[in-house]
Amino acid sequence: MTRKQVAQRLGKSIATVRRIEGVLLHPRQDARGIRHFDPKAVEALVKDVAEGTASLIPDLPSRWVSDHARRDDANECERCVVLSAGIEQLRTELDEQRREHRLAIERLHAEREREATTYEAEAKELVAQVEELLATID
Numbered sequence: 001m002t003r004k005q006v007a008q009r010l011g012k013s014i015a016t017v018r019r020i021e022g023v024l025l026h027p028r029q030d031a032r033g034i035r036h037f038d039p040k041a042v043e044a045l046v047k048d049v050a051e052g053t054a055s056l057i058p059d060l061p062s063r064w065v066s067d068h069a070r071r072d073d074a075n076e077c078e079r080c081v082v083l084s085a086g087i088e089q090l091r092t093e094l095d096e097q098r099r100e101h102r103l104a105i106e107r108l109h110a111e112r113e114r115e116a117t118t119y120e121a122e123a124k125e126l127v128a129q130v131e132e133l134l135a136t137i138d
Contacts, residue, residue, distance in 0.1 A: 001037045003027075009042055010049070016056055020045075024054060 006025070007014045021027060024045055027035035048054035 001039050001042055003035060003037075006037050006042050009046060010056065012056060020056060024056075 001009070003014050003017045007017045010016065017025070021035070025037055025041055027037045029035050045054060049056060
């Protein structure tokens, strides 16, 4: 497979494929200098990424993420515990922000309804006043 084909299969850019060359994928180079990737290795990487056992995130060392995720240690490492706690804290904060956002939207809808009701009442009163005024003119 070529870089372009690998990029399409991963749903990523060619630049991402270049970043993982020599780390997660090991292409062979032909006489013209074109790199060819083993389709089985590409499919294995696609599976690992889907399962979360490998990462294509450029700012993390992918080899560490991939190797670390495959550990069979019964105990979680300290970094995993810290990261898990951070993730839970972020989820809690996100849930709170979603709740506050929902409440703000509900308040805005209620305010809009009150204003619409007021506007309708004022409009009816103005129509009645205009009709009265027209009746006195005739």
